[in-house]
Amino acid sequence: MIRLYNALVMPMDDGSCRCFSGEVWTDADKISYVGPPHGPMPDFEREIDLRGSLVIPGFKDAHTHSAMTFLRSYADDLPLLRWLNEKVFPLEDKLNPQRVYAFTQLAVLEYLSSGITASFDMYFHREAYAQANIDLGFRSVMCGALSEGDSVDIAADDYAKFNSLHPLISYFPGMHAEYTAGDTLGRELSELVHELRAPFWAHISETESETLAGVERRGMTPTEYFDSLGLFDYGGGGYHCVWLSDHDMEIFARRGLTAVTCPASNAKLASGIAPLCELSRRGIKLAVGTDGPASNNALDMFRELYLACVLQKLRERDAAACPAEGVLYAACSGGARAMGLADCDCLAPGKQADIAVIDMDRPNMRPVHSPAKNLVYSGSKENVRLTMVAGHILYENGAFLSGDAERIYAEAEKHTKELIEDGT
Numbered sequence: 001m002i003r004l005y006n007a008l009v010m011p012m013d014d015g016s017c018r019c020f021s022g023e024v025w026t027d028a029d030k031i032s033y034v035g036p037p038h039g040p041m042p043d044f045e046r047e048i049d050l051r052g053s054l055v056i057p058g059f060k061d062a063h064t065h066s067a068m069t070f071l072r073s074y075a076d077d078l079p080l081l082r083w084l085n086e087k088v089f090p091l092e093d094k095l096n097p098q099r100v101y102a103f104t105q106l107a108v109l110e111y112l113s114s115g116i117t118a119s120f121d122m123y124f125h126r127e128a129y130a131q132a133n134i135d136l137g138f139r140s141v142m143c144g145a146l147s148e149g150d151s152v153d154i155a156a157d158d159y160a161k162f163n164s165l166h167p168l169i170s171y172f173p174g175m176h177a178e179y180t181a182g183d184t185l186g187r188e189l190s191e192l193v194h195e196l197r198a199p200f201w202a203h204i205s206e207t208e209s210e211t212l213a214g215v216e217r218r219g220m221t222p223t224e225y226f227d228s229l230g231l232f233d234y235g236g237g238g239y240h241c242v243w244l245s246d247h248d249m250e251i252f253a254r255r256g257l258t259a260v261t262c263p264a265s266n267a268k269l270a271s272g273i274a275p276l277c278e279l280s281r282r283g284i285k286l287a288v289g290t291d292g293p294a295s296n297n298a299l300d301m302f303r304e305l306y307l308a309c310v311l312q313k314l315r316e317r318d319a320a321a322c323p324a325e326g327v328l329y330a331a332c333s334g335g336a337r338a339m340g341l342a343d344c345d346c347l348a349p350g351k352q353a354d355i356a357v358i359d360m361d362r363p364n365m366r367p368v369h370s371p372a373k374n375l376v377y378s379g380s381k382e383n384v385r386l387t388m389v390a391g392h393i394l395y396e397n398g399a400f401l402s403g404d405a406e407r408i409y410a411e412a413e414k415h416t417k418e419l420i421e422d423g424t
Contacts, residue, residue: 001042002026002353002391007050008360008371009034011347012057012333017325017372024055026353029167029390034347053385054358054371057346058117059301060335062260063239063289065123066107066140067100070416071294080207080269088294094419097128102411104132109405110299111138112395115356115384120260120289120339122174122201122239130162130169137392137402139354141339143174143201148181152188159196168390170340172236174201178214178222190229199340200231204238207271211243223248232257237338239289240265241279242272249275249282258285258338261330263307264298265291273315276308277322287335288327302383305331305376324376357386 005023011034025033025044068088075087100123111119118139123129126142133140142162144155155173162171173193175181193200204222205211214222223244226232232251237258244252244259252259261274279286288308290299305327312322336345344352360368364378375383387395394402418424 001032001044002393003041003044003047004050004055004355004357005037005047006052007357008052008054009347010054010056010371012329013346013348015329015333017328019054019371024347024355026355026388026391029353031347031349031351031353033349048386050357050385052360054360054375055347056115056356056358057332057336057344058354058356058387058389059115059331060287060339060341060344061111061116061119061290061299061301062258062287062335062338063262063291064107064119064121064299065292065294066119066121066299067095067103067123067125067129068292068294069103069106069110069412070099070419071292072297074294074420076268076297080271081209083269083295091419092124094424095124097125099415099419100125101128101132102408102415104129105136105403105408106412107293107299108133108136108138109400109403109408110293112387112400113384114299114301114381115358115387116299116301117354117356117387117389118336118339118341118344120335122176126158126162130165134166134168135403137168137389137394139168139341139344139389141341142169142171144172145174145176146181146185146189147176148185150185152185152192155189156192159192159198172199172201172340174236177203177206177210178225179210186225186229186231190231193231193234197234199234199236200226201236202226202238204241205243205248206240206266208243211245221245221248223251227251227255237285239291240271240274242266242274244275244279249279249284252279252284253282256285258287258334260287260289260335260338261308262289262291262296262304263311264303265295267307267311268297269295273311275315276312276327277316280326285334285338286326286330287338288331289335300381301331302375302379302381305379309376324370324373328372328376353388353391355386355388356384359383359385
């Protein structure tokens, strides 16, 4: 058992970002108590005096491609389709399980240093990816990435395999995007979604050109196309959602879908600014992701929070638009629910002990008029004091406790050199 005491606690158990002074106890992988100090105390394995640090449900990176760490700062300053077709896809063809394992572990270290306790990942060599997370004790939800030419049997096999592999790993069926899928694959995947009664996920309307091309190709936007196939009959959602039409938003609201915003990647690739305020006005659920480290280039939730808020103010031409509390809630609880992690959405007894501790005793966090606004508008990774997943402290005071960081760096550098510099 671990006791986090003398803390500022933001449980997010009532849909708000209210705070109170108190403590959080964990027992094995679960939270056992949240509230004011009280006695008698059980025997704790460790007691940590937080001295006013803020305890929150960990951030959930609700859209990423973790193993793309090898492409960080490689081939930047290109538009999306040129970046993909000329730079990314040729190197991805050379990936193998060993490389994906190494690149994923590098990403996990970055997640932990940002207070992220789970990722929603779409990529290749999924067995190696899952093992990389398991070996570091990190939680991940995997999303299928089927494209034209793939068999739907891949998704069926992955669903069975990864949803029974390990408590830290789960899987949802998904498709890379409308523009990389054919009609046959779409129909077959819809049959599987209905058989499994599972949510469906895909990249949706990331760019204007993608959306217009879908309309030209099929007479429907990507959202309309997926909905016409019944892929959203059991929920799910889309990544990016920058160029949703009014009808798309009606579908999202009616189907109870979640829109995952990735503001840093969308800004860097000049894809646009997602209409988060309009989505919220329509009651559409939101979550926050970083996208991959090739297009962002960081796996930093603080930057996403800041950009999500301030870009909405710019888009709406209203400084009061998109309050910090709503985006912070989306990044923690909203992401958990989108990812099927309902037991990780707040700090409450019986929930998973997936926790981030934010150091408020730093210059950028003083004075503390509003913990939520401080975190969103002035917080940074330097404020992450501790990251816990399933009751295990994996990162504390700048040190990684679940893996050899220097070994992980060296392995990632070696494989990157082989791919990019040596061309092998």
